[in-house]
Amino acid sequence: MQPGLNQILFISTALFFIGVYGFFTRRNLVTILMSVELVLNSVNLNFIAFNKYLWPNRLDGVFFTVFIIAIAAAEAAVAIAIIINLYRNHQSIDVEKAEEMKY
Amino acid sequence: MNLSVLLLVPTLTAIAILLARNANQSRWIAFAGSAIQFGLAFALLYAFSHERTNGNYEQMLFVQQYNWFPAWNISYHIGVDGIAVAMILLTAFIVIAGVLVSWNVIYRTKEFYFLLILLSAGAYGFFLSLDLFILFFFLEVAVIPKYLLIGIWGSGKKEYSANKLALMLMGGSALVLVGLLGMYFSSGHEKTFDVLRLAQLHIPIDVQRIFFPLLFIGFGVFTALFPFHTWVPDGHSSAPTAGSMFLAGISMKLGSYGCLRVATWLMPDAAKEYAPIVILLSAIAILYGAFATMMQKDLKYINAYSSVSHCGFILLGIGMLTKTAITGAVMQMVSHGLMTALFFAVIGMIYERTHTRNVSEMGGLMKVMPFISTIFFIAGFCSLGLPGFSGFVAEMTIFMGSWQNTGLFYRVATVAACMSIVVTAVYILRAIGQTVMGPIKNQDYLQLKDAKWNEKLAAIILILGIIAIGVAPFWLNDLVRPGAEIIMQRIVK
Amino acid sequence: MPNAIYIALIPLLPLAGFLLLGLFGRRIFKNNSGVIGTLLMMCATIISLYVAYGYFFEYGKVNGVYQKLIPFKYAWLVFSKDLSIDMGITLDPISVMMLVVVTFISLMVHVFSLAYMKGEERFSTFYAFLSLFTFSMLGLVISSNIFQIYIFWELVGVSSFLLIGYYYDRPSAVAASKKAFIVTRFADLGFLIGILVLSFYSGTLDFNELISRLTAPGSDQLKAAVTSSFMGISAITWGTFLIFIGGAGKSAMFPLHVWLPDAMEGPTPVSALIHAATMVVAGVYLVARLFPVFAMAAPDSLQIVAYVGAVSALLAAVIACTQTDIKRVLAYSTMSQIGYMMFALGVAKYGGENGLGYTASMFHLFTHAMFKALLFLCAGAVIHFVHSNEMADMGGLRKKLPVTHIAFLIACLSIAGIPPFSGFFSKEEILLAAWQQNRTIYWIGLITSGMTAFYMFRLYFSIFWNRDFNDHHSAHNHHGEGGGLITIPLIILAIGSIVSGFIPFGNFVSSDGSRLATGFHASFSIMPVSIGVIGILIAGWLYKKQSDKPDKISSSLNGLYKTAYHKFYIDEIYLFITKKILFNLVGRPAAWFDRNVVDGLVNFTGNTTQVISEKIKGIQSGKVQQYAIYFLIGAIGLAALIIYW
Amino acid sequence: MSLSTIIFYLLATLTLVSGFLAVTTKHIFRAAIYLLFSLLFIAGIYFWMHYEFIAAVQIVVYVGGIVVLIIFSIFLTHQSGQNLPKQKLGRTIFSALAALCGFILILVQVYQHQFVGTIERSVEASISNIGSQMLGVSDNGYALPFEVVSMLLLAAMVGCIVIALRTPKEIKEGGL
Amino acid sequence: MSEFFILMKSELVITFIIFLLLFIKIGKGMKNELLLQWIQILLLANCFVGFIDNRDGVLFDGMFHTSGLIAFEKNILSLGTYLISLLCVDWLKKTPHLPEFFILMLSALLGMFLMISSGSLLIFFLSLELSTIPVAALANFDLDKKISSEAAMKMILSSAFSSGVLLFGISLVYGATGTIGFASLPSHLDGGTLQILAFTFLFTAFAFKLSVVPFHLWTADVYEGAPIAVTSFLSVISKGSIAFIFISTLYKPFQALHPAWNNMLVIVAICTMIIGNLFAIRQQNIKRFLAFSSIAQVGFILVGMTANNISGNSSVVYFVLVYTFSNLAAFGVAAVISENAGKENIDDYKGLYQTNPFLSWIMAIALFSLAGIPPTAGFFGKLFLLTAGASAGNYWFIIIAALNMIISLYYYLRVIRAMFMDKNDEPIVRVKNNPMVSFALIICAVGILLVGLLSWIYEYIQSLA
Numbered sequence A: 001m002q003p004g005l006n007q008i009l010f011i012s013t014a015l016f017f018i019g020v021y022g023f024f025t026r027r028n029l030v031t032i033l034m035s036v037e038l039v040l041n042s043v044n045l046n047f048i049a050f051n052k053y054l055w056p057n058r059l060d061g062v063f064f065t066v067f068i069i070a071i072a073a074a075e076a077a078v079a080i081a082i083i084i085n086l087y088r089n090h091q092s093i094d095v096e097k098a099e100e101m102k103y
Numbered sequence B: 001m002n003l004s005v006l007l008l009v010p011t012l013t014a015i016a017i018l019l020a021r022n023a024n025q026s027r028w029i030a031f032a033g034s035a036i037q038f039g040l041a042f043a044l045l046y047a048f049s050h051e052r053t054n055g056n057y058e059q060m061l062f063v064q065q066y067n068w069f070p071a072w073n074i075s076y077h078i079g080v081d082g083i084a085v086a087m088i089l090l091t092a093f094i095v096i097a098g099v100l101v102s103w104n105v106i107y108r109t110k111e112f113y114f115l116l117i118l119l120s121a122g123a124y125g126f127f128l129s130l131d132l133f134i135l136f137f138f139l140e141v142a143v144i145p146k147y148l149l150i151g152i153w154g155s156g157k158k159e160y161s162a163n164k165l166a167l168m169l170m171g172g173s174a175l176v177l178v179g180l181l182g183m184y185f186s187s188g189h190e191k192t193f194d195v196l197r198l199a200q201l202h203i204p205i206d207v208q209r210i211f212f213p214l215l216f217i218g219f220g221v222f223t224a225l226f227p228f229h230t231w232v233p234d235g236h237s238s239a240p241t242a243g244s245m246f247l248a249g250i251s252m253k254l255g256s257y258g259c260l261r262v263a264t265w266l267m268p269d270a271a272k273e274y275a276p277i278v279i280l281l282s283a284i285a286i287l288y289g290a291f292a293t294m295m296q297k298d299l300k301y302i303n304a305y306s307s308v309s310h311c312g313f314i315l316l317g318i319g320m321l322t323k324t325a326i327t328g329a330v331m332q333m334v335s336h337g338l339m340t341a342l343f344f345a346v347i348g349m350i351y352e353r354t355h356t357r358n359v360s361e362m363g364g365l366m367k368v369m370p371f372i373s374t375i376f377f378i379a380g381f382c383s384l385g386l387p388g389f390s391g392f393v394a395e396m397t398i399f400m401g402s403w404q405n406t407g408l409f410y411r412v413a414t415v416a417a418c419m420s421i422v423v424t425a426v427y428i429l430r431a432i433g434q435t436v437m438g439p440i441k442n443q444d445y446l447q448l449k450d451a452k453w454n455e456k457l458a459a460i461i462l463i464l465g466i467i468a469i470g471v472a473p474f475w476l477n478d479l480v481r482p483g484a485e486i487i488m489q490r491i492v493k
Numbered sequence C: 001m002p003n004a005i006y007i008a009l010i011p012l013l014p015l016a017g018f019l020l021l022g023l024f025g026r027r028i029f030k031n032n033s034g035v036i037g038t039l040l041m042m043c044a045t046i047i048s049l050y051v052a053y054g055y056f057f058e059y060g061k062v063n064g065v066y067q068k069l070i071p072f073k074y075a076w077l078v079f080s081k082d083l084s085i086d087m088g089i090t091l092d093p094i095s096v097m098m099l100v101v102v103t104f105i106s107l108m109v110h111v112f113s114l115a116y117m118k119g120e121e122r123f124s125t126f127y128a129f130l131s132l133f134t135f136s137m138l139g140l141v142i143s144s145n146i147f148q149i150y151i152f153w154e155l156v157g158v159s160s161f162l163l164i165g166y167y168y169d170r171p172s173a174v175a176a177s178k179k180a181f182i183v184t185r186f187a188d189l190g191f192l193i194g195i196l197v198l199s200f201y202s203g204t205l206d207f208n209e210l211i212s213r214l215t216a217p218g219s220d221q222l223k224a225a226v227t228s229s230f231m232g233i234s235a236i237t238w239g240t241f242l243i244f245i246g247g248a249g250k251s252a253m254f255p256l257h258v259w260l261p262d263a264m265e266g267p268t269p270v271s272a273l274i275h276a277a278t279m280v281v282a283g284v285y286l287v288a289r290l291f292p293v294f295a296m297a298a299p300d301s302l303q304i305v306a307y308v309g310a311v312s313a314l315l316a317a318v319i320a321c322t323q324t325d326i327k328r329v330l331a332y333s334t335m336s337q338i339g340y341m342m343f344a345l346g347v348a349k350y351g352g353e354n355g356l357g358y359t360a361s362m363f364h365l366f367t368h369a370m371f372k373a374l375l376f377l378c379a380g381a382v383i384h385f386v387h388s389n390e391m392a393d394m395g396g397l398r399k400k401l402p403v404t405h406i407a408f409l410i411a412c413l414s415i416a417g418i419p420p421f422s423g424f425f426s427k428e429e430i431l432l433a434a435w436q437q438n439r440t441i442y443w444i445g446l447i448t449s450g451m452t453a454f455y456m457f458r459l460y461f462s463i464f465w466n467r468d469f470n471d472h473h474s475a476h477n478h479h480g481e482g483g484g485l486i487t488i489p490l491i492i493l494a495i496g497s498i499v500s501g502f503i504p505f506g507n508f509v510s511s512d513g514s515r516l517a518t519g520f521h522a523s524f525s526i527m528p529v530s531i532g533v534i535g536i537l538i539a540g541w542l543y544k545k546q547s548d549k550p551d552k553i554s555s556s557l558n559g560l561y562k563t564a565y566h567k568f569y570i571d572e573i574y575l576f577i578t579k580k581i582l583f584n585l586v587g588r589p590a591a592w593f594d595r596n597v598v599d600g601l602v603n604f605t606g607n608t609t610q611v612i613s614e615k616i617k618g619i620q621s622g623k624v625q626q627y628a629i630y631f632l633i634g635a636i637g638l639a640a641l642i643i644y645w
Numbered sequence D: 001m002s003l004s005t006i007i008f009y010l011l012a013t014l015t016l017v018s019g020f021l022a023v024t025t026k027h028i029f030r031a032a033i034y035l036l037f038s039l040l041f042i043a044g045i046y047f048w049m050h051y052e053f054i055a056a057v058q059i060v061v062y063v064g065g066i067v068v069l070i071i072f073s074i075f076l077t078h079q080s081g082q083n084l085p086k087q088k089l090g091r092t093i094f095s096a097l098a099a100l101c102g103f104i105l106i107l108v109q110v111y112q113h114q115f116v117g118t119i120e121r122s123v124e125a126s127i128s129n130i131g132s133q134m135l136g137v138s139d140n141g142y143a144l145p146f147e148v149v150s151m152l153l154l155a156a157m158v159g160c161i162v163i164a165l166r167t168p169k170e171i172k173e174g175g176l
Numbered sequence E: 001m002s003e004f005f006i007l008m009k010s011e012l013v014i015t016f017i018i019f020l021l022l023f024i025k026i027g028k029g030m031k032n033e034l035l036l037q038w039i040q041i042l043l044l045a046n047c048f049v050g051f052i053d054n055r056d057g058v059l060f061d062g063m064f065h066t067s068g069l070i071a072f073e074k075n076i077l078s079l080g081t082y083l084i085s086l087l088c089v090d091w092l093k094k095t096p097h098l099p100e101f102f103i104l105m106l107s108a109l110l111g112m113f114l115m116i117s118s119g120s121l122l123i124f125f126l127s128l129e130l131s132t133i134p135v136a137a138l139a140n141f142d143l144d145k146k147i148s149s150e151a152a153m154k155m156i157l158s159s160a161f162s163s164g165v166l167l168f169g170i171s172l173v174y175g176a177t178g179t180i181g182f183a184s185l186p187s188h189l190d191g192g193t194l195q196i197l198a199f200t201f202l203f204t205a206f207a208f209k210l211s212v213v214p215f216h217l218w219t220a221d222v223y224e225g226a227p228i229a230v231t232s233f234l235s236v237i238s239k240g241s242i243a244f245i246f247i248s249t250l251y252k253p254f255q256a257l258h259p260a261w262n263n264m265l266v267i268v269a270i271c272t273m274i275i276g277n278l279f280a281i282r283q284q285n286i287k288r289f290l291a292f293s294s295i296a297q298v299g300f301i302l303v304g305m306t307a308n309n310i311s312g313n314s315s316v317v318y319f320v321l322v323y324t325f326s327n328l329a330a331f332g333v334a335a336v337i338s339e340n341a342g343k344e345n346i347d348d349y350k351g352l353y354q355t356n357p358f359l360s361w362i363m364a365i366a367l368f369s370l371a372g373i374p375p376t377a378g379f380f381g382k383l384f385l386l387t388a389g390a391s392a393g394n395y396w397f398i399i400i401a402a403l404n405m406i407i408s409l410y411y412y413l414r415v416i417r418a419m420f421m422d423k424n425d426e427p428i429v430r431v432k433n434n435p436m437v438s439f440a441l442i443i444c445a446v447g448i449l450l451v452g453l454l455s456w457i458y459e460y461i462q463s464l465a
Helices: A005-025 A029-053 A060-090 B004-019 B023-053 B082-104 B109-128 B132-141 B143-153 B158-185 B195-200 B205-222 B231-238 B241-266 B268-294 B299-320 B323-354 B370-383 B390-403 B408-435 B443-447 B453-471 B474-492 C004-059 C093-116 C123-141 C146-164 C171-202 C207-215 C220-227 C235-250 C259-265 C268-277 C279-289 C291-297 C299-320 C326-347 C352-386 C402-416 C422-437 C439-464 C484-502 C522-543 C549-556 C558-565 C567-619 C624-644 D003-024 D028-048 D052-077 D089-112 D127-134 D143-164 D168-174 E002-007 E009-026 E032-049 E068-087 E089-094 E098-117 E121-139 E146-177 E193-210 E217-225 E228-251 E255-281 E286-305 E310-341 E357-371 E377-390 E395-420 E435-453 E455-464
Strands: B061-069 B074-080 C069-078 C084-091 E057-059 E064-066
Touching: A005 A029, A005 C624, A005 D003, A005 D028, A005 D089, A005 E146, A029 A060, A029 D003, A029 D028, A029 D052, A029 E146, A060 D052, A060 D127, A060 D143, A060 E121, A060 E146, B004 B023, B004 B109, B023 B061, B023 B082, B023 B109, B023 B474, B061 B132, B061 E455, B074 B082, B074 B109, B074 B132, B074 B195, B082 B109, B082 B241, B082 B323, B082 B453, B082 B474, B109 B132, B109 B143, B109 B241, B132 B143, B132 B158, B132 B195, B132 B241, B132 E377, B143 B158, B143 B231, B143 B241, B143 E395, B158 B205, B158 B231, B158 B241, B158 C567, B158 E377, B158 E395, B195 B241, B205 B241, B205 B268, B231 B241, B231 B299, B231 C567, B241 B268, B241 B299, B241 B323, B241 B474, B268 B299, B268 B408, B268 B474, B268 C567, B299 B323, B299 B390, B299 B408, B323 B370, B323 B390, B323 B453, B323 B474, B370 B390, B370 B408, B370 B453, B390 B408, B390 B453, B390 C069, B390 C146, B390 C171, B408 C171, B474 C069, C004 C069, C004 C084, C004 C093, C004 C123, C084 C093, C084 C146, C093 C123, C093 C268, C093 C279, C093 C352, C093 C484, C123 C146, C123 C268, C123 C279, C146 C171, C146 C235, C146 C259, C146 C268, C146 C279, C171 C207, C171 C220, C171 C235, C171 C259, C207 C220, C207 C291, C220 C235, C220 C291, C235 C279, C235 C291, C235 C299, C259 C268, C259 C326, C268 C279, C268 C326, C268 C352, C279 C291, C279 C326, C279 C352, C291 C299, C299 C326, C299 C439, C299 C558, C299 C567, C326 C352, C326 C422, C326 C439, C352 C402, C352 C422, C352 C484, C402 C422, C402 C439, C402 C484, C402 C522, C422 C439, C422 C484, C422 C522, C439 C522, C522 C549, C549 C558, C558 C567, C567 E255, C624 D089, C624 E146, C624 E193, C624 E217, C624 E255, D003 D028, D028 D052, D089 E193, D143 E009, D143 E098, D143 E121, E002 E009, E002 E057, E009 E032, E009 E068, E009 E098, E032 E068, E032 E089, E032 E098, E064 E068, E064 E098, E068 E089, E068 E098, E068 E228, E068 E310, E068 E435, E068 E455, E089 E228, E089 E310, E089 E435, E098 E121, E098 E228, E121 E146, E121 E193, E121 E228, E146 E193, E146 E217, E193 E228, E193 E255, E217 E228, E217 E286, E228 E255, E228 E286, E228 E310, E255 E286, E255 E395, E286 E310, E286 E377, E286 E395, E310 E357, E310 E377, E310 E435, E310 E455, E357 E377, E357 E395, E357 E435, E377 E395, E377 E435
Parallel strands: none
Antiparallel strands: B061 B074, C069 C084, E057 E064
């Protein structure tokens, strides 16, 4: 089977939900962050694929990907800063333990 | 006459009370404000009759209209017909009496009077408005002051009662709101909240069928329509004296006025269709309220339940859809307002002295407080529909009007309503007999003092109102009947 | 035509008295209140006598028929073009007669009370109430509109309530006043619905119009009223019957009579005025006022009137024989006599000779007012002297109270139907009317007449003979008979009781207004008079001297006596119905239902909201991953819902 | 089946497998490494699609930046040697189900959809093209997003500094 | 070029202030109080700038566009930010990172401005992130408080997840239409199921930021944990901006999907009102309470959005204006009390009226406005939303909304009751009035009372929309 849009979309969707699954099940905050990266990468893949196979007349997808990567970096930086601070306050980065506020 | 003055005076009074420096000042400001308003109400009555006798037969007089929210076709549109004049008079009577009986409130006096006057401003606005939006606006203005009056100055399980009252009334107004919106959007392509305009339109019957019940039940909650009346006993019994007076005397009338002016007038076809249900519910309310009253021991509960019964008469009159019955309903609004205010006032006076409202603990108060006891008698007699007092006139008008409807169902309902005059006599006489008559049960009561000047004045004002209607009902009749006629014109058509 | 202002003054003077005394009596007039009230009453009496003279002898009669004059009418409350409550004045023979009776008796009572009520704490209040009552009663009798009569009817009821409850600190008085009001109110319910029915079919509330429309043969209104029926009975019969219920309530007819004996808790002058002479005959008056309708359109109702009257007459007489409280005996005798009036109306027909019962009834009303007021005032004098209502505390008072004694005797002879006292004439006419129309009722009337004579003389002998008066019962009764204010009314009334019988009543009052010749039928009178005499003799035999004969007889009639003594347990039946059924089976469930079901529903709604709120709090678990899961489920669910729905 | 196809499927498989391992492995360092690989394989897919610039950015930013940051944070926060705490089974199953449902829904929708592409001439994603568009303000210019991102990075930097680098006094009070 | 400055004036002013603060921070620094005063003056200036020469225009190839309405919306946000800087003055004075605080907050505000003005999905996404990530950092500004960092963590992770979903949606939109510009989207949308799916994912991002059930779960925790200044910023400014862009996105680019999003709005609006209310009933912490109440408020905004006409748009903008005043007043009082007495529980408010009548009245007015009681502006706001919603003909939907007002009244009254009715032996001590706070509270109160009664404000919005 000639690889094309459908195959890439399958990969990206699968990767998206792998990331989502990781986000749901991981208890370590850093690993949750990793899952988020997977999710964002799947989206990047989507954009590139669409750009290549459907809309090569403009570079919208490519630019979107570039900016997403930048945002991912910024988000990761802030998230890690927050995680580190949380670790200082809680002495743990288990997400299940950060549930002081509820109901 | 410029009707906006009637809105302006209470508003300014309220603001002035807020600016008052001490409790005594706020008392006098409130009194002055309500006295001015009292005078204005009579001026309105005079001006209105003057116009009418000079041959001005417009539906509404002294109309003022300014665009407010042109985008929604909302305008500040006020005007009065005879019914509204009657209701404004009623409000003026009760407000001044309420201010007077509250003279002894010492806890947060300023706030108390502020809320009282604010509530009255809402009521005046409601009766004046000819635009459904501002009508709804004023209806809601009047809700929260009640809540605070009960919650802060009330007695007994006041917080529960206040909550219940506010929530149930809010629920009622929520239904009213939907009904109003329904009318608004079915008023053709121009979309109007204007009552007079809507009264000329023909809203499709399917639409009426949906929105009439919403409006009627919504307003019905305010006026203690069975089975949405449960806020009445709790609310009335927990409220401070003036609060109860306002609640029963004015607030419940907002609902019945709405039922008449908005629901029935603007949706006549549905009113006709739903009339049997309205009649059934109100007949139940009349008898059921009366029987439930018989078993009460707390004076305020007695009057509250009797209010359920009496307001049933109002709704019965509206439901019967004859000119006379509707006239009677309006008369009953006025009459019940005055009477029940007087009743609550006197209950308040008694409670203030004896510190109990339980009838079985009292007895023989006539001996120590002849004035208060006499008021109690008068209020009771008015309640049980004695000629010479307003209740009789109103009830008889309703009966006469109701009897015009042939058909077994209507007849049975009317007879059932008539039967309540006996039950009413039973519980009123029971209450009177146990409290003011009989031997004195508690020797401490021998020290009690009779009414003070403010209480006397309040009672006399209300009694004068009651007797003015009871002895000379023709002026009220002449005032109200043309209004009822206008409403009936649409129903007959 | 008479001057309306004069006539209007008759009720308005007492009203002025009420307002004056009610508002300022306690402060300003104090002990002068009585005098003021009496003077006003005297003016009213004079005017009414003047009016009566004018009506009967000057302008009332046109072509030999007494006209119904309406000198004044004001639309008080307009329902529609035809239907309106008017305040008006009607002058016709019966209203004029009633004006005279009411003002006259009221005046007597006013005078009597000056002495009797002296020193009471609420002296001015008493006169205020008395004036109020007189006003209401006068308003009632001159009513030109059926609703007007209802209005005054109610006012009469309330003044009766106020006066019975005059001694408000006595629980028994409070209970009695309540009972009187509620029972009559219950009857008024019938009256009210009756008014609604009649006004609906006749299309008017005006008496004249109403009567003419409902009696004119072939009128549309009459046709409608006769043809439309409910439960197989025509509307007109229903209407008149319901109105009669109202009348029966006020007039204490069986079974609505229970309030009357208890009403004796009021001061004795009040009993004389209200519960003997005036208010209780309002029912009779009402039926008489609507008599053409009863007679011509609803003969069935008239039958009921007749039988209710007869039964009440007999029943009350039986009970009266057993009572020991003198005022109660008088109360039952009142009920019995009103029963006479009622059945007299019931057996009458409209017009001519057949209308004899009507005339007789009115005649008896007139004479009864005189002698019954006299009886009560005498009883008042006795009670004033003895400070007790019980026969057992009395006896041998003829020496102590000579005037009272004679007056009482005259009244007793009168009520017993002994010629030539007034009661004889009126009662003869009644029995004659009954004899002509309905034999059953005639026999009942006859028996009752004998019993009347018996129990009245039982009373008379027990009070004034029987045994010597024992002063020790009450040490402080040294005030004798009480002076002129007490005796003068007695004397005047005694004279009235004698002479009123000689008035040729048929000349003035008849069912159709024209003259009715009422002859003296000596042969017919033998039977009633002799029965009366027999009754008197038995009473004298039993009670003139103290003996154990009465006890023996009563114990031999054990069951019957006991039942009669307990007033046939009618009070108990009422108590059962009100306490057990109305309170326990209707009121209590209604109150319970309200607190638990209706209110419960509201609270349930509130609580359910709270409970749900508590139940779903787990959604907000504080775990960020769960939030994300809900997020995803929400997103997917929403998309699936929109796409696949 | 050409080499290109084989390479694609290989890259795809490796991406998914290492991605899956990255979210399931018990050891946190391994997770980071698997993530690294997954990102690298994605860069490979970009290469395969001839988007060399994006592939380069992917490698530079992700591999050189984010993954390093993550490993750095692991060092800062992780008590080394411990396995990751296990998630409750119920949560795992539930999450898997939810993810699966979403996966199926999207896949079904995507495959049902008839994608219609453009027929216009394609623009090459060369560095010069990208560069000129990136700073252009007129047609097809991306200057504004560029500025926005730079503001974002500035703000993120400020935020990180405040949060992560406490003053000595704060650290003393706060621990670490 | 001058048009560029005029059209982007608000953004430029904000950027200018950010850089100014950055220089101050890098340089010597200033004392907090003085700096705060300068910042307040600058923010006030920013508010005024917003009124100068508002015109319609498009920049950057359609990526940025502005109009009178958008300028007005930005003014609302500027005003809100200014009020926050006044209301939270007690807390701000104490924070050791004042310049950074404002750098982050203004960055977020800049993001919001750009978001409202955005003309393409790319710029929308970027500005959305710009308005989120700094706020997440801000949420952590009570550095030593556990709950503060917990709140920040929840926020950043949730928003990361949400942006993942959003991006996936955008990518599908891009794939299905080939465009990310708002102007060209309508011509490419045909209501296919993939488009609906993609749009749903887009929708969730709005819903997430707007705290719509079931995407709202982060809200309460973050509101509770974050410093009050941040909470009020989140609940008022952030929500307002999202509401603005949400409605304009729905009404313009995605108009073709109207049947789909209308149903979505109805579903989530009902859920939002009910769940928000049910949770608000049982809250003890005032911030958490306001969080849930604001969730319920959002439900009403959604009701107004279903109108799909001009009055829908204007009533939403109007409501946000009203809501800004009301909620800021409530948060302002909460901030004062939290800062001075350290108490945040509703039970602590018992007997507040005895000691602090001014604060109690302000709170009462604010809550009445939130509950929609006349004559406060909240009444008009809610009524117009419902009226707009009713214009679509969904009366049962309006009934549900109206009945929800009862529940909301119940819990607002709870606070009123605590302040005015309940007895308390140890009420919160008398708080000394900071003139700046009082000034801001009075502005809010005046706003609450007058915005409704002065109808020209609504008319003005309507004329812009």
